Amino acid sequence: MTDTNVETEETPKKASKLPLIIGLALALIGGGGGFYAVYSGMLFGSEPAAAEATAESENAPDALPDxxxxxxxxxxxxxxxxxxxxxxxxxxxxxxxxxxxxxxxxxxxxxxxxxxxxxxxxxxxxxxxxxxxxxxxxxxxxxxxxxxxxxxxxxxxxxxxxxx
CATH class of the missing domain: 3.30.479 (Tetrahydropterin Synthase; Chain A)
Incomplete structure (x- = not known):
């Protein structure tokens, strides 16, 4: 009788970094798209040029009450x-x-x-x-x-x- 106990150790498989990379890329794209949507006025209906004109008019002093x-x-x-x-x-x-x-x-x-x-x-x-x-x-x-x-x-x- 021969005992053949072969001990085989399975090495754990390394987790893939692909989901992490994909998540990071999607977060960057979403952040950039959100910034562009707000900055360009798509989201709130104003354009940067209009925002600059509004900022200039907001800096103009209002008439003081009488x-x-x-x-x-x-x-x-x-x-x-x-x-x-x-x-x-x-x-x-x-x-x-x-x-x-x-x-x-x-x-x-x-x-x-x-x-x-x-x-x-x-x-x-x-x-x-x-x-x-x-x-x-x-x-x-x-x-x-x-x-x-x-x-x-x-x-x-x-x-x-x-x-x-």
């Missing part, structure tokens, strides 16, 4: 909290269309009264948060627009807001 500003005298408000910061120095200007400047000037004492009353009701904690000024400004603008009419005051610009 507005004026009504300055409110700075005032100091005592706050309701017992914290270390108990005084607020506040100054603002109102952005007003030119045709309503005189009307808003006439009711300026009422505007200051409304803002003074609103700010006195606040505590230092209401003012110290990072986003407080945005919320306070919106609240104050709304109150001013109630006094003057919404079409007479376009915006409230805070010039000074110092907590001490």
């Amino acid at each position: 507005v004026g500003y009504v300055a409110l005298s700075p005032f100091i408000v005592s706050l309701t909290s017992d914290g270390p910061a108990s005084l607020l120095r506040f100054a603002a200007q109102l952005e007003v269309p030119k045709e309503h400047l005189e009307e808003v000037e006439r009711v300026k004492p009422r505007i200051v009264d409304v803002l003074n009353g609103y700010l006195r009701a606040l505590s230092a904690e209401d003012i110290e948060s990072p986003d407080a000024l945005v919320q306070l400004r919106a609240q104050m603008l709304r109150r001013v627009q109630i006094v003057t009419g919404s079409e007479r005051v376009l915006d409230l610009l805070v010039m000074e807001f110092v907590l001490s």
Whole structure:
């Protein structure tokens, strides 16, 4: 009896790199085609020459709105909290269309009264948060627009807001 045990080791076949090469080539072709489609305007309907003309017209300054500003005298408000910061120095200007400047000037004492009353009701904690000024400004603008009419005051610009 003869034992013929032949041990044969099969070497694993090397994976082909062809799918990787094909995938890379298709990705490059797809990327290049996508760039060309966007750049040439096929995708969004504009051509490079039209895009350059649009960019030039976008750089031209727009006409400024016909507005004026009504300055409110700075005032100091005592706050309701017992914290270390108990005084607020506040100054603002109102952005007003030119045709309503005189009307808003006439009711300026009422505007200051409304803002003074609103700010006195606040505590230092209401003012110290990072986003407080945005919320306070919106609240104050709304109150001013109630006094003057919404079409007479376009915006409230805070010039000074110092907590001490």
